[in-house]
Amino acid sequence: MPKIILSSDGSHTLISDEFNVTYHSSHGSIQESNTVFIHAGLDHLLSLGYEKISVFEMGFGSGLNALMAYLWAVEHGCEVQYTGIEAYPIVPEMAGQLNYIEVLNADDEARIIFQKMHTETNFKTPVFQFNKVIGFVENFDVKEEFDVIFYDAFAPSSQDHLWEKDILQLMFGALKNKGILVTYCAKGAFKRTLKDVGFKIEALSGPVGKREMTRAVKGDF
Template structure:
């Protein structure tokens, strides 16, 4: 996939995909968007001491990196499963500036996320383990995880750019692999997405969005 590096308004990188005319993150700030949508609205609302996270779209590894850093603050163990059909090259991943902005001492840890082997569990730190799967989630019936998930980061490209990733079948599947009281967050607050989440069985609420975005969605099982 052809990609271009851009700097967002908070100084952090995003990637632009000319073929889709789409960015990986908000141009108003990649780090602040990920923190707001996935960490603040999602992860921090899970009260379990051991958490199983499912991420739809590993992308730049930013969500995984921020989640890993949270484990060091809370000492909560996280098993992080991430699905990505088109992973970045190691060379491109090494150009990303997230660690430099957040904590330069963690640059090697960020790179370790990208260098981790695919299809097997990798113990990245004491509290954070990672399973990366090259998987086409537009075919959700093929996804058969070992465990249910407590937190879901739904971070696919926007519905108008990648409509096959925003279907009732997909949200039904996510509901079926979610644990009791599971939390799903997504940056997309479109009414059609809210209604599909509700049809799957989730209780959905709109929340204020990060800079540049009016609302996001949080769904609870």
């Protein structure tokens, strides 16, 4: 079972007992999610005029990124259709111990939504449609369905196969034209593989503790 620890911004992260790696940055779970997935992903698409955004998260994990996306959808009144996949889901009791609602100063409705993310596989609110798949991404094959992929697998040093060509080709195929993939990883080998698959690469300033992050575009910028 994963262990809960505090990250530097006061929000919890988890340490995987199987892979011995944290689910989020030890420099701050919330600041990492906000920088990599919300700002470089959802804010970017909103600035391009999107009024409805479909998200695929590779590595649902703690549910933090999904919670952040829900709060963003409520704040901006922009409908988000969210699908997350997770091979090793945490139990609802552990999710209930995570302090994200308190640190984000979110309301009771957000607390209920976060609980549902760990007890239900699909639900819908006026601005947020949620679907969770329990399984391995290798078996998840959809075509041109998503506007943005939150690529939040464990680091290549822990799960190298998730950062290689076969999986990234699946991700490329799952995106609509002009869709984007955002991730904390900026390793050279990973970016070269993205290019081989067909992505155009943008190197962006990373979250605290990382110089760069990656945004990859399917099609032209």
